[in-house]
Amino acid sequence: MNALSIGRRSLLLLSCLIFTRITAADPFIVGVATHSMNNLAQPLRSLELASVAGITSVRDDAFWSTAEPTPKQLRIIPQWRAWLNTASALDLRTMVILGYGTSFNGNAKPREPEIKIPYLNYVDYTTRQLGNAVQYYEVWNEWDIEGPSDARLSSDYVALVKDAAPIIRKNNPQAKVLAGAVTSAGIKGGFVDRMLAGGVLKYADGISLHPYVHCEGRDHNTPENWINWLRDLDRRFTSKAGKPVPLYLTEMAWPSHEGNCGISAVRQSAYLARAYFLARTVPTIKGMWWYDLINDGTVRDDQEHNFGLLNIDLSPKLAYSVLKAISPYLRDFTYDASNSLQADNVYKLAFSDGRERVMVAWATGRPRDEHVTAAAMKNGPVRVLDTEAAIQGMIDSPQKWTCNGDQCSAPVTLTEFPKIIRLSPGA
Structure with a gap:
């Protein structure tokens, strides 16, 4: 690795550290x-x-x-x-x-x-x-x-x-x-x-x-x-x-x-x-x-x-x-715009805290049947916090992830109440 590459890598690392400090200091x-x-x-x-x-x-x-x-x-x-x-x-x-x-x-x-x-x-x-x-x-x-x-x-x-x-x-x-x-x-x-x-x-x-x-x-x-x-x-x-x-x-x-x-x-x-x-x-x-x-x-x-x-x-x-x-x-959690969708009265907002990833999803107007995708969910139950029943917290829903290799999807019915859907295994 030449000196220029090392310099660029050091600058990138410094920028990441500064960004991390700013993010941590200002939740x-x-x-x-x-x-x-x-x-x-x-x-x-x-x-x-x-x-x-x-x-x-x-x-x-x-x-x-x-x-x-x-x-x-x-x-x-x-x-x-x-x-x-x-x-x-x-x-x-x-x-x-x-x-x-x-x-x-x-x-x-x-x-x-x-x-x-x-x-x-x-x-x-x-x-x-x-x-x-x-x-x-x-x-x-x-x-x-x-x-x-x-x-x-x-x-x-x-x-x-x-x-x-x-x-x-x-x-x-x-x-x-x-x-x-x-x-x-x-x-x-x-x-x-x-x-x-x-x-x-x-x-x-x-x-x-x-x-x-x-x-x-x-x-x-x-x-x-x-x-x-x-x-x-x-x-x-x-x-x-x-x-x-x-x-x-x-x-x-x-x-x-x-x-x-x-x-x-x-x-x-x-x-x-x-x-x-x-x-x-x-x-x-x-x-x-x-x-x-x-x-x-x-x-x-x-x-x-x-x-x-x-x-x-x-x-x-x-x-x-x-x-x-x-x-x-x-x-x-930090908002992830690149993996989020806001269109046609359907909202799927991605958030992550560095360990856990979630999708916050709802629909305005009539309920919608949608699919959410995630990686490596092992065909397990979809864990959801439904704000319509917020007191229950995050629970296993009746829906299950269907996986083809590491790529998984699951059906979810969206209403005007946001659902917080866990997209990462464990946690």
Whole structure:
């Protein structure tokens, strides 16, 4: 082997090692929004249930109005520390929102110096006090909501991130700073495009989005149409920024209420599984935080009461059981685009963790009879985790692999509930 070949081989090995380190350091984030940082009615025991479900990050509010109830009298309430301590003990990465106004400032946004200066003082105090217990900070929440198409509003927001980010980094160098928390209306109104054009990525580590589609109408409110929209956005944002833009979906869900824009709790669980797996197919999407952990009430026809994974008494909804079943595959497996299929309402997504290979497969519309292929399955039973019966976990199905040498195939009926099919022997 000549020196040039050795050099190329060494460079390739180094590249692989770097890629491996990056992949290991940045697993996909399976997150959830909580309201227990400020709401005593939502016990911290719910964080244990989040951890049991395989959730790796929790997101909540450090309200400016709570930290500064009267001018220049700043505090950290005990409940915030209890939330952070509980999350840290469970190895949950925390995301804290720095936002909302104060009554003595008329609840105005910090756009002018007389409001921005006290806001930045609150940011400084809060991030110093909370320290390294926080891994992600969001600068405000849904700033765009009052004017999704307002260019001045987006410009003022970029200016706020420019001022707030250095303060956060000084007090917590390890934390990622996320900008935006942009609503669907803001995304459509060009708010993110204007943020990127304004250079927000000079100050922030990524863009956070709230790309809800549950009220988009029958043809546009499914996970599959949702991910097509996000892929278009990803291409657009990359073009605008001149580089891939890290995207954090810090709120996303379908509510299971009775009424306009609602779906059943059963379909909510199917949509959750499909959305999380589809999010894994877009490399720039770094994580998704389901909104939210606990239903906010018990009124069946109230949308805001029915987004959660848990009922208000902490009993699990079907969506919780599904997320618990699929979270190891979301976190620990890598998407294999070259062996995946997304066409004709059939989805076969390949994933691997280096030892085990799986196919996540479903069909939209009517059920479909399909075949899956694998190598060296030895005519054994097909092992499947069917999210329609997620509580059963991975089991031997009645179907068997039919093998010709090392090449094996098996029939499978696909429905709207993803099936996780093991493609590697053993494990």
